[in-house]
Amino acid sequence: MNSILETAVVECHPASVPDYTPVAELRDLQLKRLRAVVTRAWQQVEHFRSRLADRGLTPGDIRSLEDIAKLPFTVKSDLRDTYPFGLFASVMKDVVRLHASSGTTGKPIVVAYTQEDIDVWTSVLVRCFAGCGLHRGDIIQIAYGYGLFTGGLGAHYGAEGLGATVVPTSVGHADRQIMLMKDFGVTAMCCTPTYFLHLIERAAELGVDMKELPLRAGVFGAEPWTESMRKHIESMSRIEAFDIYGLSEIIGPGVGCECRQHDGLHIFEDHFYPEIVDPATGEPLPNGTEGELVLTTLSKQAMPMIRYRTRDITMILPGRCACGRTIRRIDRIGRRSDDMLIIRGINVFPSQVESALLQIEGTLPHYQILLTREHGLDQMEVQVEVTPHMFNDKIGALQGLHERLQSALDHVLGIRVKVSLVEAYTIERSQGKAKRVIDRRTS
């Protein structure tokens, strides 16, 4: 553990100053910015103006931060329905960048940035990296995808803004990633946690000992991951693993990030105002209560998002972080309300399967959920790869393992699932986000 003094020295990047704004001052700033962004969206975005009109509201009705609850939510389908530019609040000549989601169905989600937006985005990522103890002199390899996806370019600009040396590898080509990590003396990695697990596995096959690399930090995001995955990553390498949060609709990565206390993710709430609401009713929930995270961009120019429903389930952590930052924290995100699978009428989250597997194994084996429909009934199969750690050459011991997995899953999920032990490396490895669920049910 570093002393507080040492941590303070490492983190004294000028960009981090807003992290320590006195709370009253922060709330004043937030209210001022909220009123400005609502006014801007009302003036520039027809879709938003008509939604306010439906409720008989004008921007003048926002007199306190609590009044935010009067405003209508924005949901993902609003972005789809107004494709491509319907929610823009800037004219195109002021837009310097467009990003788009990969959109699993139909048209993608398009997001836009003015130069000012890019500068804010860079500044929040600098605050993320500084909070992770990174600084000028670090060599940061960015293995998030570069392109329309916000991950690669977002992290790239942030790492450059920090003054670090950037190695923009993008995702894929694991052998080359490992070679460069080693040859360039990379000190920090940015990628999805599952991709880093893949790199750990591949490095072992190539005979590269991650523990002998100068790598000391990993900034992992773009998908939910668990404490056990953190322990596993940290035991296989010398890195300190940080959880970073963001979404394209708000800005991309850098909405929030862990500091070295690893006690929740600080939200850069001078730019992104967090609320937690009941996912069913939309009613605001108090700090310390789990619900759906709703974010409002307080300073975004090109595409303000007012009360955007993230579908991420978390809570605002009560109390102040030991690091001294005044900006609030959210709990690590374990699940998304739209990850939910409905199987024979029962709600199931892939994260529940993960926690059951972790209970039995201590580490997370590769797994995949396979959904099919037989005779009109949903069937759920969980395929688990047998690792050297799990494998025992007595059939009874394997059957015992099988039964323990079966009963842990039955217990956690509340429904009967089929558990299959499969050979190592038979489940496809993710190059980016983990494909945990294959749904072959035809409706």
Added chain:
Amino acid sequence: MKIHQLSLFAENKPGHIAAPVRLLAQESIDIRALYLADTQQYGILRMLVSDWQKAAGVLEARGFVVKVTEVLAVEVPDRPGGLADVLGALDGAGINIEYMYAFPYSRGDQAILIFRFADPDAAIWCLQAAGINLLAGEELLKN
């Protein structure tokens, strides 16, 4: 006295035994004994090979999950009652057998029994005390 046996996890599907066996053939590794323990869904392929270290390395490099366990090889006369005598000695001493399999010896009229014991040292002592011949690894596995 103890012999290194390789065990592989294999799904109970067509072709899943052929792949590792073919791999060993390519590396000119001889399979001296083989036994498959299976359930409906998966099985364990247990093998004694001519070079267990090389075989384990080759299989692991191809992503197979391999476990090396120590087993004992007991030589018995290939005649009615041969096995019963050995088991009798073990039963008498209260030695627990985790699993076993047998194969005929290519030389002479002996059969080889492969045992995995929970406590191999106790088993060695008991078998030797009963005058039963245990084979060293080299003797059994070399051509």
